[in-house]
Amino acid sequence: MFELLKVEARKAVKILEKHEFARIFTHYDVDGITSGAIIASALLRKGMAFHISFLRGLNEGVESSDELVILADMGSGYPDVVSEIDADVILIDHHTPTGRIEHKRDFAHINPHLAGIDGSFELSASGASYIFAEELGDNSDLSSIALLGIIGDKQKIVGGNAEIIRKGVNRGYIEEREGLRLISGKIRDVLRLSLDPYLDFYSKEEELDDFLEKVRIDGEREFDELSRDEERRLANGIAIRLIEMGSYHGVIEDFSGKKFYLREELVKNCVMLSEIVNASGRKASHSIGFGICMRDEAYLSQGYELWRSFVEEIHREISRRREEIEEGECIRYLVMEDGVSTGPIASVFSRYLFADKPFIALNIKKDGKVKVSARSNRKIAEKLDLAEVMRSAAEKVGGRGGGHVVAAGANIDAESIDEFIKEVDRLCCIQLA
Numbered sequence: 001m002f003e004l005l006k007v008e009a010r011k012a013v014k015i016l017e018k019h020e021f022a023r024i025f026t027h028y029d030v031d032g033i034t035s036g037a038i039i040a041s042a043l044l045r046k047g048m049a050f051h052i053s054f055l056r057g058l059n060e061g062v063e064s065s066d067e068l069v070i071l072a073d074m075g076s077g078y079p080d081v082v083s084e085i086d087a088d089v090i091l092i093d094h095h096t097p098t099g100r101i102e103h104k105r106d107f108a109h110i111n112p113h114l115a116g117i118d119g120s121f122e123l124s125a126s127g128a129s130y131i132f133a134e135e136l137g138d139n140s141d142l143s144s145i146a147l148l149g150i151i152g153d154k155q156k157i158v159g160g161n162a163e164i165i166r167k168g169v170n171r172g173y174i175e176e177r178e179g180l181r182l183i184s185g186k187i188r189d190v191l192r193l194s195l196d197p198y199l200d201f202y203s204k205e206e207e208l209d210d211f212l213e214k215v216r217i218d219g220e221r222e223f224d225e226l227s228r229d230e231e232r233r234l235a236n237g238i239a240i241r242l243i244e245m246g247s248y249h250g251v252i253e254d255f256s257g258k259k260f261y262l263r264e265e266l267v268k269n270c271v272m273l274s275e276i277v278n279a280s281g282r283k284a285s286h287s288i289g290f291g292i293c294m295r296d297e298a299y300l301s302q303g304y305e306l307w308r309s310f311v312e313e314i315h316r317e318i319s320r321r322r323e324e325i326e327e328g329e330c331i332r333y334l335v336m337e338d339g340v341s342t343g344p345i346a347s348v349f350s351r352y353l354f355a356d357k358p359f360i361a362l363n364i365k366k367d368g369k370v371k372v373s374a375r376s377n378r379k380i381a382e383k384l385d386l387a388e389v390m391r392s393a394a395e396k397v398g399g400r401g402g403g404h405v406v407a408a409g410a411n412i413d414a415e416s417i418d419e420f421i422k423e424v425d426r427l428c429c430i431q432l433a
């Protein structure tokens with residue numbers, strides 16, 4: 001299934017071999033950080049040096065005077081920016097390619113969409129980076145890092161993703177078990193702090209006690225050490241709670257079935273490690289998540305601390321903002337000033353608490369720029385393409401937007417917020433009609 005991608009990966013290796021140094025730019029989320037770690041590990045093993053930076057996006061372009069630029073988890077949707085780079089370019093992405101890239105020098109484009117694989121759910125950027133790494137040498141241990149990006153981007157365990165996981169399992173790097181994909185820790189903390197699934201126990205100690213009593217599990221037990229039977233009772237309890245909360249149908253499938261433990265990594269529970277890396281990106285401490293993915297123990301305790309403060313912050317923000325949500329015709333939205341973040345909050349609202357409409361979170365930053373995150377769920381996504389909505393609504397007000405069908409974003413100016421929301425609502429109504 002990877003034949004076409006491998007052809008492009010081999011072309012990338014040819015380009016790489018002309019150089020001794022690579023300038024890597026990658027996205028700041030889990031998929032981006034893990035893509036960076038996979039590429040960096042593969043280069044180090046080849047004796048190549050690199051300099052890596054983590055970007056929020058490509059809106060401002062890339063600055064580099066180096067001879068070889070590697071872009072990961074971004075770029076395919078920014079042909080104008082990529083065309084401007086005066087260097088050899090290796091582009092490894094899974095976002096839908098748009099426009100035409102007029103490269104100035106040598107160029108390779110490793111993107112599942114160009115090889116008949118749907119990059120929105122069956123191959124992540126980390127997976128595409130892994131395919132590149134495989135062409136560079138025996139890097140099959142990095143399949144576990146690729147899996148983190150798959151989980152981080154909430155992709156499905158199908159197609160290319162499934163093939164990479166199978167390889168990791170066969171080589172003994174990934175252990176697959178039946179069960180729930182939840183974070184590690186004492187059950188009580190797991191249920192309170194989990195954001196995906198979000199279970200609404202954060203400030204509801206009594207409800208949590210009742211819940212634990214009902215499912216007959218000691219809250220002090222470690223999640224990773226539960227018996228199959230205990231885990232099944234927990235799964236049933238969670239399913240009932242989610243239905244009562246009004247979460248979207250099918251939500252349970254998103255975190256149950258197979259779960260993964262990573263034998264070679266510093267944190268064995270795949271979801272836990274993915275969450276730590278996510279927090280490091282969100283808290284602008286990318287090097288910590290990157291270091292942990294490079295298996296450098298020195299970063300581990302900081303990683304856990306970052307994760308803890310990040311999730312607590314998000315939970316507090318969810319409780320606080322719940323009252324401020326506004327409703328359009330076909331969307332719900334929230335306008336924040338200098339908020340903590342937009343993506344995680346929009347995800348929780350659109351998947352777990354208000355699953356009937358897409359959710360748009362807007363954050364006005366100090367410089368007057370507005371960061372927009374739009375989220376829906378699989379049910380809504382059967383009809384609605386949020387990437388398209390974000391792209392055209394942002395363009396209408398002079399901004400820029402795009403992303404994936406269920407998770408998209410935009411950058412606009414503060415003065416155009418009202419017009420933007422109106423347009424998003426209008427476009428969503430048209431698609432959902």
Ligand SMILES: [Mn+2]
Nearest residue numbers: 031073125153
């Ligand atoms: Mn990605």
